[in-house]
Amino acid sequence: MTDRWSAHAQAYHESDAHTAGADLDLIVDWAEGETALDVASGGGHVARRLRDAGFDVVTVDPSPGMQADVRSTADELPFADGSFDVVATRIAPHHFADVPAAMREMARVARRLVVVVDNLNRGEQVEEAERLRDPTHVRNYSEAEWRALFGEAGLDVEALDVIETTIELEPWLARADCRGEEAQRVRALVRELIADGRLSMTRIAIKGRKR
Numbered sequence: 001m002t003d004r005w006s007a008h009a010q011a012y013h014e015s016d017a018h019t020a021g022a023d024l025d026l027i028v029d030w031a032e033g034e035t036a037l038d039v040a041s042g043g044g045h046v047a048r049r050l051r052d053a054g055f056d057v058v059t060v061d062p063s064p065g066m067q068a069d070v071r072s073t074a075d076e077l078p079f080a081d082g083s084f085d086v087v088a089t090r091i092a093p094h095h096f097a098d099v100p101a102a103m104r105e106m107a108r109v110a111r112r113l114v115v116v117v118d119n120l121n122r123g124e125q126v127e128e129a130e131r132l133r134d135p136t137h138v139r140n141y142s143e144a145e146w147r148a149l150f151g152e153a154g155l156d157v158e159a160l161d162v163i164e165t166t167i168e169l170e171p172w173l174a175r176a177d178c179r180g181e182e183a184q185r186v187r188a189l190v191r192e193l194i195a196d197g198r199l200s201m202t203r204i205a206i207k208g209r210k211r
């Protein structure tokens, strides 16, 4: 899993789907305090924005090529309880094998807030396309599932936003090395979401406060 990510690290640093977006603005708006942890930091876009806003940020990611400050998966974070005012993770939990464990860990190392941004579940056809495009895709969750995950981790949902956006289709396929017939199959599965070479995406952003 991690080698696959490392091979495409540069693409994740540069991709239009990751470098900008209303969801990044929201993370900065919601964050409070002085210290933050960016979990599954990838190209480091959350960390960059929080640093620009004055936060002292640590990045954590399991893939060597992402060059995070700390190398670890989200379900066993090597930090003491309450180490960071804000713990954020963006466009990544759909790759985690154990999201409930990751949520418990993020809540444990947070002092105040956990903020999650991820792609929203849009039905089995899109899930099939996601898995075909990228075998590291585990599952996108629905709003109800996210609310339950926050509650089970001891977090009260204080704010929630659903954000519609579009990303370039072909770089999205290339980032996951999805080519040829497989790419054709993916394009067919998501055809209703494609317009002018762009794929519509729906992201959910949730702010949870520790009880």
Ligand SMILES: C[S@@+](CC[C@H](N)C(=O)[O-])C[C@H]1O[C@@H](n2cnc3c(N)ncnc32)[C@H](O)[C@@H]1O
Pocket: 002, 005, 012, 018, 019, 039, 040, 041, 042, 043, 044, 045, 046, 061, 062, 063, 066, 072, 073, 074, 075, 089, 090, 091, 092, 095, 096, 097
């Ligand atoms: C799409 S990228 C993250 C994007 C980044 N957060 C951003 O805002 O641009 C997904 C990241 O999840 C990481 N990842 C995959 N499985 C993980 C796991 N179980 N725990 C933590 N990170 C994981 C990968 O190494 C990769 O860097």
